[in-house]
Amino acid sequence: MESVAGRRLRIPARESPMAQTTENQNLREEFNRWAEAGRGEGMKDDHLPITLPVLDRMQLAPGDSVLDAGCGAGWLLRLLAERVTEGRVVGMDVSDEMVRHARRNCAELPQVMAVPGSVDEIPWESEFFTKVVSVESAYYWPDPAAGLREIFRVLRPGGSAWILINYYRDNPHCHQWGELLTVPTHLLAAEEWAQMFRQAGFAGVEHARISDPTPGPAEYTGRWFRDAAQLAAFRAEGALLVYGAKPGQS
Numbered sequence: 001m002e003s004v005a006g007r008r009l010r011i012p013a014r015e016s017p018m019a020q021t022t023e024n025q026n027l028r029e030e031f032n033r034w035a036e037a038g039r040g041e042g043m044k045d046d047h048l049p050i051t052l053p054v055l056d057r058m059q060l061a062p063g064d065s066v067l068d069a070g071c072g073a074g075w076l077l078r079l080l081a082e083r084v085t086e087g088r089v090v091g092m093d094v095s096d097e098m099v100r101h102a103r104r105n106c107a108e109l110p111q112v113m114a115v116p117g118s119v120d121e122i123p124w125e126s127e128f129f130t131k132v133v134s135v136e137s138a139y140y141w142p143d144p145a146a147g148l149r150e151i152f153r154v155l156r157p158g159g160s161a162w163i164l165i166n167y168y169r170d171n172p173h174c175h176q177w178g179e180l181l182t183v184p185t186h187l188l189a190a191e192e193w194a195q196m197f198r199q200a201g202f203a204g205v206e207h208a209r210i211s212d213p214t215p216g217p218a219e220y221t222g223r224w225f226r227d228a229a230q231l232a233a234f235r236a237e238g239a240l241l242v243y244g245a246k247p248g249q250s
């Protein structure tokens with residue numbers, strides 16, 4: 001049992017420590033640095049405009065049990081908790097420092113908890129969650145196919161998975177990120193992601209683009225895009241959403 005904001009939650013977690021692969025260790029160290037620099041909270045600004053349409057599509061119900069895989073500092077856990085008022089919202093992240101931030105940022109929400117763990121070995125019992133969402137995390141997973149198989153395992157029959165990413169092959173305006181990031185990434189096409197969903201067992205697999213209507217700056221001074229025009233083109237192409245359902249009745 002673990003206490004979250006004074007309420008004792010029964011945690012159906014599996015007794016499996018995070019897979020201590022070198023890849024996971026590198027991810028943990030890199031994203032711990034991001035968390036310590038406050039970048040976990042800062043990502044909300046960039047990811048909120050593409051995430052809100054996904055929340056609408058997910059049709060969350062008050063009694064849902066939702067996993068956010070790669071939850072970062074937990075801003076999405078708070079949004080999920082506004083909709084999932086009677087069920088359970090669980091954030092999981094390979095970075096224990098991100099998890100600490102997420103716990104702190106959600107401390108007063110009794111239906112929310114955050115746990116350290118890697119998507120290739122989700123520390124949770126099978127068939128628990130009704131929905132799994134993941135924002136801007138999947139292209140970092142060392143073995144995305146294994147991650148999708150684990151997500152399939154922890155979903156109830158009839159449950160659904162929603163993966164949103166900004167770094168994918170069909171959007172040429174993000175390809176430069178691979179060289180700027182200090183951890184390995186996967187630059188896959190929408191159809192390759194969809195195929196991995198199907199191979200993991202998902203049905204009704206589809207993908208969609210979520211464009212970002214945020215007005216761009218007149219001048220871009222960051223390092224991720226060549227200039228303001230490329231940032232605008234990137235946002236117009238949109239993020240990639242891939243989703244599918246676990247066959248069966250919930």
Ligand SMILES: C[S@@+](CC[C@H](N)C(=O)[O-])C[C@H]1O[C@@H](n2cnc3c(N)ncnc32)[C@H](O)[C@@H]1O
Nearest residue numbers: 031043070071072093094095118119135137140
């Ligand atoms: C770009 S951040 C996005 C965080 C959050 N979803 C958001 O939108 O603010 C990527 C997150 O994925 C996490 N992550 C990367 N690989 C992971 C893995 N294999 N298992 C779980 N989390 C992972 C990182 O630690 C990091 O917090």
